[in-house]
Amino acid sequence: MNAKLESLLEILIPESDGHPSAAQAVSISNLISDIANQHNYELIEKMLNSITPDLAELDIEAAETQIRNCEDAFPAEFAALLNAVYIAYYESPKVLKRISEKTGYNINPPQPDGYSLAQFDPELLHNVRAKRPFWKEAHGNS
Amino acid sequence: MKKVRLLSTLTFMPEIDFLVIGAGASGAAVSWRLALGGAKVVCLEQGGWVLPESAPSLTSSWEQARQRSHNPNPNVRMNKWDYPIDATNTPIQPSLYNAVGGSTIHWGAHFPRMKPSDFRVFSQDGIALDWPISYFELAEYFEINDQMMGVSGLAGDPAYPPRGAREFPPLPIGLGAKKIAEAYERMGYHWWPVDSAIINGQKGTRKGCNNCGPCDLGCPRGSRASVDLAYWPAAIEAGAQLITEATVTKIISDKNQVTGVSYRDAAGQQHHLTAKNVVLASNGIGTARLLLLSANEYFESGLANNSDQVGRNLMHHPTGLVTGIFDEYLDGFKGPFAVSIYSQEFYETDEARGFVRGYQAQTIRSDGPLGTASGGYTKPVKWGRNHHEDFYQQFGKTASITVTTEDLPNPENRVTLSSQVDRSGSQIPKLTYQVDDNAKKILEFGIKKNTEVLMEAGAREIITVPLVGSAGFHLMGTARMGEDPNNSVVDSVCRSHDLSNLWIVDGSVFVTAGALNPTSTIQAIALRAADAMLERIVLPAMDENSALLQQELRS
Numbered sequence: 274m275n276a277k278l279e280s281l282l283e284i285l286i287p288e289s290d291g292h293p294s295a296a297q298a299v300s301i302s303n304l305i306s307d308i309a310n311q312h313n314y315e316l317i318e319k320m321l322n323s324i325t326p327d328l329a330e331l332d333i334e335a336a337e338t339q340i341r342n343c344e345d346a347f348p349a350e351f352a353a354l355l356n357a358v359y360i361a362y363y364e365s366p367k368v369l370k371r372i373s374e375k376t377g378y379n380i381n382p383p384q385p386d387g388y389s390l391a392q393f394d395p396e397l398l399h400n401v402r403a404k405r406p407f408w409k410e411a412h413g414n415s
Numbered sequence: 416m417k418k419v420r421l422l423s424t425l426t427f428m429p430e431i432d433f434l435v436i437g438a439g440a441s442g443a444a445v446s447w448r449l450a451l452g453g454a455k456v457v458c459l460e461q462g463g464w465v466l467p468e469s470a471p472s473l474t475s476s477w478e479q480a481r482q483r484s485h486n487p488n489p490n491v492r493m494n495k496w497d498y499p500i501d502a503t504n505t506p507i508q509p510s511l512y513n514a515v516g517g518s519t520i521h522w523g524a525h526f527p528r529m530k531p532s533d534f535r536v537f538s539q540d541g542i543a544l545d546w547p548i549s550y551f552e553l554a555e556y557f558e559i560n561d562q563m564m565g566v567s568g569l570a571g572d573p574a575y576p577p578r579g580a581r582e583f584p585p586l587p588i589g590l591g592a593k594k595i596a597e598a599y600e601r602m603g604y605h606w607w608p609v610d611s612a613i614i615n616g617q618k619g620t621r622k623g624c625n626n627c628g629p630c631d632l633g634c635p636r637g638s639r640a641s642v643d644l645a646y647w648p649a650a651i652e653a654g655a656q657l658i659t660e661a662t663v664t665k666i667i668s669d670k671n672q673v674t675g676v677s678y679r680d681a682a683g684q685q686h687h688l689t690a691k692n693v694v695l696a697s698n699g700i701g702t703a704r705l706l707l708l709s710a711n712e713y714f715e716s717g718l719a720n721n722s723d724q725v726g727r728n729l730m731h732h733p734t735g736l737v738t739g740i741f742d743e744y745l746d747g748f749k750g751p752f753a754v755s756i757y758s759q760e761f762y763e764t765d766e767a768r769g770f771v772r773g774y775q776a777q778t779i780r781s782d783g784p785l786g787t788a789s790g791g792y793t794k795p796v797k798w799g800r801n802h803h804e805d806f807y808q809q810f811g812k813t814a815s816i817t818v819t820t821e822d823l824p825n826p827e828n829r830v831t832l833s834s835q836v837d838r839s840g841s842q843i844p845k846l847t848y849q850v851d852d853n854a855k856k857i858l859e860f861g862i863k864k865n866t867e868v869l870m871e872a873g874a875r876e877i878i879t880v881p882l883v884g885s886a887g888f889h890l891m892g893t894a895r896m897g898e899d900p901n902n903s904v905v906d907s908v909c910r911s912h913d914l915s916n917l918w919i920v921d922g923s924v925f926v927t928a929g930a931l932n933p934t935s936t937i938q939a940i941a942l943r944a945a946d947a948m949l950e951r952i953v954l955p956a957m958d959e960n961s962a963l964l965q966q967e968l969r970s
Binding site: 362363378383399406410411 | 470472474475476477478479482483530531532534535538539550569571573574575576577584585586587588589593596597599600603604605606607608624625626627628629635636744746748749750763783784785788789795798799800802803807810811
């Protein structure tokens with residue numbers, strides 16, 4: 274099962290442009306443990322077993338077709354697995370480091386430093402300030 | 416931040432004037448106001464204290480926490496203070512928090528007031544009912560509540576009756592909202608920086624916002640108001656007692672009066688408390704559930720339910736979402752996610768549109784890396800060869816606008832009791848809810864309009880979510896107020912028609928929902944109800960020290 278999952282992860286998020294593949298960035302044993310904690314692992318195992326060819330032996334188009342068939346047949350289980358992979362991948366320090374290199378994203382937690390942003394500029398309210406008040410008086414029972 | 420004593424048992428056994436059930440937005444407000452007025456107040460809260468310094472935004476797994484341990488849906492989160500909710504018969508999943516502070520522990524703190532017209536839907540449109548109170552009767556309580564919570568914003572909004580300056584200036588709106596604001600200006604639409612219960616400067620021991628982003632995970636600076644910080648220290652100082660991890664299982668009554676409650680402590684021990692008055696503040700689901708669980712020989716279909724309105728008219732504000740993807744990097748993950756600018760251009764009825772009432776458009780910032788990849792408010796980034804390219808097309812480059820719709824009362828949208836039980840054997844609430852045709856039309860119209868706005872703002876691609884299934888965060892209507900005991904549960908000051916010493920002060924009492932976030936209005940109603948409660952009880956004369964303390968607290 275570990276080998277099958279590893280092959281699947283290589284296709285789901287491949288290595289590219291300095292980003293590790295999911296198989297490189299994610300611990301398979303941790304992933305299995307996480308899936309088992311969060312979901313019905315037997316159903317996900319059944320889904321994985323439905324992929325009969327060895328993905329590592331297929332060319333990329335054929336492998337993606339196999340996975341798409343699996344996704345169509347087991348949509349809920351596939352979505353659960355994919356989300357678990359995304360969680361593990363996008364919390365990987367290697368991945369966050371590469372995102373930071375490409376975008377300047379600060380990989381530290383949001384607190385305690387937060388971010389600096391420009392204060393609101395009231396000059397933006399040019400046309401809307403000229404609008405007449407348009408709230409309704411709304412008389413009625415009281 | 417100010418430290419308060421954490422109580423798990425009563426430190427005295429007073430003759431309780433008011434026993435409040437629930438320590439969230441309304442329970443905190445009513446407890447403070449009552450205690451300040453000299454009443455003996457005990458509040459029972461099924462959850463415990465959530466310490467601000469435990470916020471996941473201080474950790475590297477903060478995005479995962481949003482999906483799991485701090486998921487807004489109690490059925491997903493399943494922490495020890497939560498009760499399950501049967502939500503199999505509704506397209507909108509519940510979003511609430513059980514703790515001291517209630518759902519203000521995980522909210523976004525967008526803090527608009529309901530508008531004068533929201534209280535007069537029948538008079539204007541011939542549907543639903545008018546409220547027995549008006550916007551202007553709540554005005555002074557909105558102001559008191561703003562002072563307690565701490566509000567940032569800007570006076571002069573033409574969408575509202577005139578109001579004074581806010582305590583703090585508007586929060587930074589960020590690059591995405593700026594683009595949308597400029598588009599609104601070009602299109603001639605209303606927009607304004609939002610009122611937010613997030614302070615843009617120091618307030619006592621609470622620090623000003625530092626734009627970290629995920630307010631929903633808690634705020635270790637205390638910038639984003641939650642009532643555990645904004646109300647409870649003052650309420651406790653005024654004499655209110657707060658008992659945590661105390662789950663009320665039943666309200667006890669005779670034919671005309673409630674006499675007290677049964678509750679279970681953290682160890683599973685059952686207790687009984689008597690009180691002169693019981694005040695329900697357990698949100699639009701919890702309050703209805705408890706009234707139904709408290710059926711007895713005098714009220715066979717649920718306490719205070721002679722009208723058969725308890726649990727009915729559940730309203731949520733069905734919400735759609737339109738996201739624009741821009742070419743440039745907008746730093747969309749910076750700044751409080753839910754607060755920047757809003758538009759009420761299409762809030763009021765225009766018959767030519769084919770529906771009544773309207774919507775509020777609220778600009779939302781974007782996600783961090785994991786939130787972007789796993790979909791957040793939009794759709795997951797596709798797996799496969801183009802995964803990284805697709806990720807960078809979106810990450811930090813999106814801005815979203817919600818379509819928050821009027822949700823008209825429908826007696827078939829309701830909270831009932833499920834046949835399933837929680838861990839203590841109490842029946843759990845069951846939600847039955849459908850989005851009505853009027854709201855569907857508003858959603859369709861609002862998504863079209865907001866698509867136009869985002870295109871005008873320069874978005875190169877639009878992603879729409881016609882109905883956000885996780886947006887069950889507004890819980891209203893299930894014990895509505897009114898003058899007629901035959902079609903309402905409480906009167907205009909939130910007192911039960913059937914039981915003269917039972918009060919309900921949470922979102923349950925809403926007659927109609929408006930089309931905006933209700934917390935500010937819920938709290939104003941609770942404060943007003945507290946003053947009405949104090950008028951109806953005879954308080955013993957205070958000694959000189961107590962009187963001086965009350966005077967000091969009031970000032």
